[in-house]
Every structure is written in structure tokens, then in C-alpha cells.
Amino acid sequence: MSKNKLTTLKKVGSILFGIDTSGSDVLQDTEGLEKIVLVGNPNVGKSVIFNKLTGAYVTVSNYPGTTVEVSRGKGKIGNKQYEIIDTPGMYSLLCITEEEKVTRDLLLRESPKAVIHVIDAKNIQRMLPLTIQLLEADLPVILVLNIMDEAEKLGLKIDIDKLEQELNMPVISTIAALNKGVDLLKERVDKFVSVA
Amino acid sequence: MSALHNVTYDEIIEDSINEIVKILKYEYVLSKRSIALLLLQEDNDVIEMVKAQEKNNYIKIIDIINKAKKNYDKPLNYVIGTMRQNYVEIISNKVVTKNNNNEFGSSWLDTATMNPISGSIILILVLYFGLYKFVGQFGAGTVVDYIETNLFGAYINPWVNSLVNNHIPWTWLQNLIANDYGILTLAFRYAIAIVLPIVGAFFLIFSIIEDSGYLPRLAMLVDRLFKVIGLNGRAVIPMVLGFGCDTMATMVSRTLETKRERVLITLLLALTIPCSAQLGVIMALLSQEPKALLVWIAFMVFVFLFIGYLSSKVLPGEGAKFYMEVPPLRMPKITNVLSKTYTRMHWYFIEIIPLFIFASVLIWLGYLTGFFDLVLTALNPIVNAIGLPDELSKVFLFGFFRRDYGAAGLFDMRKSGLLNYRQLVVAASTLTLFVPCIAQFAMMIKERGAKTAFAMGAFIFVFSFIAGYILNLLLTTLGVLA
Numbered sequence: 001m002s003k004n005k006l007t008t009l010k011k012v013g014s015i016l017f018g019i020d021t022s023g024s025d026v027l028q029d030t031e032g033l034e035k036i037v038l039v040g041n042p043n044v045g046k047s048v049i050f051n052k053l054t055g056a057y058v059t060v061s062n063y064p065g066t067t068v069e070v071s072r073g074k075g076k077i078g079n080k081q082y083e084i085i086d087t088p089g090m091y092s093l094l095c096i097t098e099e100e101k102v103t104r105d106l107l108l109r110e111s112p113k114a115v116i117h118v119i120d121a122k123n124i125q126r127m128l129p130l131t132i133q134l135l136e137a138d139l140p141v142i143l144v145l146n147i148m149d150e151a152e153k154l155g156l157k158i159d160i161d162k163l164e165q166e167l168n169m170p171v172i173s174t175i176a177a178l179n180k181g182v183d184l185l186k187e188r189v190d191k192f193v194s195v196a
Numbered sequence: 197m198s199a200l201h202n203v204t205y206d207e208i209i210e211d212s213i214n215e216i217v218k219i220l221k222y223e224y225v226l227s228k229r230s231i232a233l234l235l236l237q238e239d240n241d242v243i244e245m246v247k248a249q250e251k252n253n254y255i256k257i258i259d260i261i262n263k264a265k266k267n268y269d270k271p272l273n274y275v276i277g278t279m280r281q282n283y284v285e286i287i288s289n290k291v292v293t294k295n296n297n298n299e300f301g302s303s304w305l306d307t308a309t310m311n312p313i314s315g316s317i318i319l320i321l322v323l324y325f326g327l328y329k330f331v332g333q334f335g336a337g338t339v340v341d342y343i344e345t346n347l348f349g350a351y352i353n354p355w356v357n358s359l360v361n362n363h364i365p366w367t368w369l370q371n372l373i374a375n376d377y378g379i380l381t382l383a384f385r386y387a388i389a390i391v392l393p394i395v396g397a398f399f400l401i402f403s404i405i406e407d408s409g410y411l412p413r414l415a416m417l418v419d420r421l422f423k424v425i426g427l428n429g430r431a432v433i434p435m436v437l438g439f440g441c442d443t444m445a446t447m448v449s450r451t452l453e454t455k456r457e458r459v460l461i462t463l464l465l466a467l468t469i470p471c472s473a474q475l476g477v478i479m480a481l482l483s484q485e486p487k488a489l490l491v492w493i494a495f496m497v498f499v500f501l502f503i504g505y506l507s508s509k510v511l512p513g514e515g516a517k518f519y520m521e522v523p524p525l526r527m528p529k530i531t532n533v534l535s536k537t538y539t540r541m542h543w544y545f546i547e548i549i550p551l552f553i554f555a556s557v558l559i560w561l562g563y564l565t566g567f568f569d570l571v572l573t574a575l576n577p578i579v580n581a582i583g584l585p586d587e588l589s590k591v592f593l594f595g596f597f598r599r600d601y602g603a604a605g606l607f608d609m610r611k612s613g614l615l616n617y618r619q620l621v622v623a624a625s626t627l628t629l630f631v632p633c634i635a636q637f638a639m640m641i642k643e644r645g646a647k648t649a650f651a652m653g654a655f656i657f658v659f660s661f662i663a664g665y666i667l668n669l670l671l672t673t674l675g676v677l678a
Contacts, residue, residue, distance in 0.1 A: 096453060124288050128284040132280055156293075163287070
């Protein structure tokens with residue numbers, strides 16, 4: 001009760017002073033839920049996938065670096081509710097900028113049930129090193145090759161099954177903006193989490 | 197997951213990793229292998245963390261790192277990165293096949309937007325049609341005129357005024373709700389009739405530009421210009437976002453790598469970049485007289501370059517390295533553009549309504565207590581010095597509550613024929629430079645610390661009036677826009 005009051009008060013305050021960044025402000029009670037974190041380079045579609053998984057709306061744009069704060073929302077995967085966390089973009093576990101530190105600290109602190117690494121299928125070579133780093137860290141990683149349509153337009157064919165074998169981890173391809181592959185992603189996350 | 201573990205790096209690195217892993221006693225959330233790698237790459241935060249946890253054993257780890265370093269003539273960070281990249285290439289060569297016949301249809305446009313010459317032409321076209329024609333003339337001209345004159349001027353305000361003045365016996369309450377500075381007649385009118393149509397038009401254009409992937413290309417284009425003032429193209433991100441909302445942009449300046457860049461951008465945002473609402477209203481004010489608009493643009497660009505260049509000389513530190521991700525051009529999706537415009541307008545609207553009411557109440561209180569008259573009397577000589585009538589003091593005072601509130605006040609004044617074009621340009625320029633709104637100032641304190649924020653605020657206050665004074669002097673002497 002008092003916690004709700006406090007949140008309302010904070011909200012009113014932030015509106016009055018105009019520092020309400022409602023783009024990243026998803027007010028949902030996610031306490032006590034297991035966590036699923038979205039990570040990846042800037043501008044690969046993390047926020048789109050976040051919106052699809054939670055049904056919330058955070059601003060999505062074709063512009064690297066628009067997400068600077070962590071967004072949290074509730075999402076149902078399988079028969080269970082999870083706290084879904086959208087993070088600012090990161091290039092490497094070796095941090096250079098403050099936003100990357102935000103994401104790494106979050107991984108260190110929150111011990112997520114699954115880490116969904118979203119990459120741009122066109123730039124798989126440039127983005128896989130982070131996947132390797134996440135695997136090295138023994139984090140429960142799932143790889144999502146997003147923006148598959150643009151990769152195909154470029155004439156790239158990616159053998160998902162083979163990539164799964166090579167990396168020995170779940171790999172899913174999506175076109176999240178067109179809602180393609182999102183259901184499969186949910187299915188795989190559900191399976192992955194219940195095995196782990 | 198373990199399939200990966202022992203194939204990525206060469207023997208020396210793998211041996212060093214294994215040795216460090218043996219020494220690490222504490223359980224970290226990340227695997228010990230990962231911690232060892234971060235140590236070898238000399239990640240400061242991880243080094244600090246391990247130092248605190250492992251105590252004496254830490255010296256042994258340092259020895260291992262130093263021993264490993266001797267084997268390479270490049271930093272370990274680079275060595276490890278390269279090996280990992282090589283490993284990734286082996287994998288991706290196995291899984292990716294490229295069919296070369298297929299290229300991106302938009303690739304010519306891609307290069308055209310980043311080429312200095314054609315890029316500049318495209319930029320001018322985007323600004324002319326997107327901002328000037330659509331936001332300035334259609335949004336701020338046609339739509340505002342209609343709502344202002346036909347709705348508020350003809351119906352709502354007279355109706356509210358007569359209702360309130362006839363049924364409420366107390367003047368103080370009458371003035372709180374209606375008349376010149378009332379919540380309904382001023383705050384709501386500013387919000388709904390002036391600011392909302394302009395901001396709506398701007399958000400629509402901005403969303404289209406944003407979704408097309410044009411902004412990162414703009415960043416590449418402007419990179420050269422920015423290098424002169426010691427910034428890199430990455431700084432264009434907060435800059436361009438600043439045209440949407442300076443408060444958000446100040447927050448986004450976090451993405452810049454060095455403290456020096458962050459301070460520089462915060463200052464430039466507070467001083468020279470008008471926010472969307474302010475920009476829209478100023479566009480609307482000045483589009484009636486293209487010469488006035490050009491003077492304003494030229495003056496703002498000059499101040500931007502001047503201050504940017506000077507502060508890059510004054511602030512210590514090296515110029516930053518350029519790094520920018522350029523996504524492909526995409527056809528904006530209408531549903532996304534619309535929902536984004538709607539969300540932004542909605543967010544903006546629920547944000548400004550209480551603020552405008554708040555400002556109205558403050559102004560009302562200020563008048564009731566006589567405090568505002570004191571401030572206004574103090575401001576009057578300064579405002580007069582830059583060639584503007586007393587009424588403008590109010591606009592500047594409003595401008596501190598919200599940039600757009602001040603600009604809307606200016607709009608109002610222009611309509612009643614109180615200002616000529618020279619005065620209008622001087623007022624618009626000074627107001628653009630003038631202190632950031634309360635929200636942006638709060639964000640500056642949050643991001644840069646109170647000391648820096650207040651120093652910037654004081655500088656901006658003084659600078660904006662000096663600049664206004666010089667501009668007025670120039671225009672009067674040259675006889676432009678008389």
C-alpha cells in the first residue's frame with residue numbers, strides 16, 4: 001500500500017519536473033519473478049522483442065543507442081510469468097561506456113534464468129564475439145538472429161541448425177518487427193528454462 | 197556449453213587462464229574463466245573487484261598477467277579480441293553462405309546521404325520539406341491558427357471569461373482560472389492550441405526520419421564538422437535527440453565515452469539546441485518572414501560552432517575516436533510511426549499539462565504576492581538593453597519554467613503586433629540560448645553534478661543576453677529587418 005503511494009508520488013514528482021522518461025518507464029509489479037534479460041549490440045531489436053514479450057510499449061527506433069535505461073516488464077512464457085529486462089546496448093563484456101557497465105552490472109547482480117542475446121543476422125561475424133563471451137561466463141544464453149529479412153535480402157543464408165551445433169546452444173531466427181519467430185522464441189525459452 | 201571452452205585461444209592465453217582460475221577462490225556470478233579473461237584484458241572494474249575479494253592471492257594473478265603480456269607485442273586486450281574474432285570467423289564461414297547476386301536496392305541512396313555534397317543537399321531538402329514546410333508552415337501556421345483563432349479566440353476564452361467573471365465573486369479566483377494568466381485561458385490554450393499541434397507535427401516527421409535510419413547517416417555527415425569542435429559523430433545522437441527534447445538528450449549523453457565529451461554536449465544542448473516545442477514555435481514565428489528565419493539559423497549555427505570550438509580548446513582531454521553503427525535505410529512502417537508519434541504526443545501531453553498548470557499557478561502566486569513584479573522590474577532594464585519592450589521580461593520568466601511556454605508567450609505577443617521582425621529575431625535567439633527549462637536543469641544536475649550544472653546555468657544566463665545584445669546591435673547597425 002505505502003509502496004504504491006510512493007511510486008505514485010515519485011511519478012507525480014517526475015512529471016512535475018518533466019524528468020518522466022515514460023519511454024523506459026514500464027510500471028509493472030515484477031517483484032519475486034524469475035528474470036530473463038535481453039542483451040546485445042545497439043540497434044538489433046532488443047526493444048522490439050521486449051515489447052513482444054511483455055505487451056508493454058517502449059519506444060523503438062532505427063537508431064543506435066536510444067535505450068539508455070533498463071526497462072522491466074512482465075511477460076508470460078509457457079505457463080509462467082517472468083520479469084523481462086531490456087538493457088542498453090553493449091558491444092563486449094569488456095566495458096567502455098557507462099551504458100555497457102549498466103548491462104554488465106545487471107548480469108552480475110540479478111542472476112537471470114535466461115539471457116537472450118539478440119544479434120543482427122546481417123552482422124553475425126561482428127556480433128558473435130559477445131555470444132562467445134557470454135558462453136564463457138557460463139550464463140544461460142539463448143541466441144536470437146534478428147532482422148533475418150534484411151540478411152536474406154543481402155543474399156545471406158544462415159544454417160541455424162549447424163550454428164546450434166557449433167556453439168552448442170539454442171539458436172532462433174526472428175523478424176521481430178514483423179512478429180515472425182516470436183512464438184518459436186517463447187517456446188524455446190520455455191523449454192530452455194525448464195531444463196536448466 | 198563446455199564444447200567451446202578450450203578451442204578459442206592459443207596455448208599461452210589458455211595456460212594463463214587456467215592458472216588464474218586455480219587461484220580464484222571467491223565465487224563470482226560470471227564463471228572463473230570469464231573473470232580470468234577480463235583480468236587478462238585489464239578491465240578496471242573487474243580488477244578492483246578481484247583485488248577486494250582475493251586479497252593476497254591477487255599478487256600472484258598480477259604475475260601471471262605480466263608473464264602473459266611479455267609474449268606479445270600488442271596489448272592482451274587486442275590479442276584476445278583477435279583470437280576470439282578468428283574463432284567466430286571459422287564458425288560463421290561454416291554456417292553462412294553468401295549469394296552475391298543480391299544487393300541492397302537502396303545502396304545508392306545509402307552512399308548519397310553520407311557524401312558531403314549530395315548529403316548536404318539531401319539534408320537541406322529534409323529540413324525544408326520536413327521542418328519548414330510541414331512543421332513550421334502547416335503545423336504551426338495553418339493548424340495553430342485554426343485552433344487558436346476559431347476555437348479559443350472565438351469561443352472558449354470569451355465563454356470561460358464571462359462564465360467565471362459573472363459567477364465567481366472573488367477577483368483572485370477569477371484570475372486563477374480565467375483572464376490573462378488563468379489556468380484555462382492561458383495554460384490550456386498554450387498547451388492545446390499552440391504547443392500540441394506543433395509538437396505533434398514535429399513528432400510525426402521525426403518518427404519517420406528516425407525509423408528510416410537517416411539519423412546515423414546524418415551523424416556520419418556531420419562528423420567532420422564536429423571534429424573541428426573536438427567531438428565525434430557519436431555526439432550527434434544526443435544532439436539530434438535534443439531537437440526532440442533536450443532533457444532526454446542530456447540523459448542520452450551518457451552514451452559518450454569521455455567525461456569531456458559529456459560535459460561539452462551538456463553545455464551545447466543547454467545553450468544552443470532548441471527543443472521540439474520551442475523549435476516549432478520559433479519556426480512558426482519566423483516563417484512569415486524568411487529573412488528573419490535565415491538570420492536566426494545563421495546566428496544559432498555561429499554560436500554553436502563558436503562555443504563548441506572555444507570549449508573544446510578550454511576543456512582538457514583528447515579528441516575522441518570515431519565509432520558509429522550505421523544500420524541500413526529502411527522503409528518506415530506506418531503503424532510504428534503512428535504509434536510512436538501517438539505515444540510521444542501522449543507522453544508529452546500528460547507531461548506538459550500539469551507543468552503548464554503549475555506554471556500558471558506560480559505566475560498567479562507571483563503576481564498576487566508581488567514577487568514577480570520585483571523579478572520583472574529587475575529583468576526590464578536587461579530586456580530593454582537588447583532592444584525589446586518590457587513585455588518580453590515575462591516571456592523570459594515563463595521560458596525558465598518551460599522552454600515551450602516561453603516560446604508560446606512570444607507567439608502570443610507577435611500575434612498582437614507588439615514586436616517587429618528585428619525584435620522578434622533578437623527575442624527568439626536570446627530565448628533559444630536562454631537557460632534550459634527546469635526539467636533539463638534537473639537532469640543536468642542529476643547527470644553532471646550540481647556544481648557543473650549551476651556553473652553552466654550562470655554562464656548561459658549571462659551569455660544569452662550578451663549574445664542578444666550583440667545581435668541587436670548588429671541588426672540595427674546594418675539596418676537589416678528594420
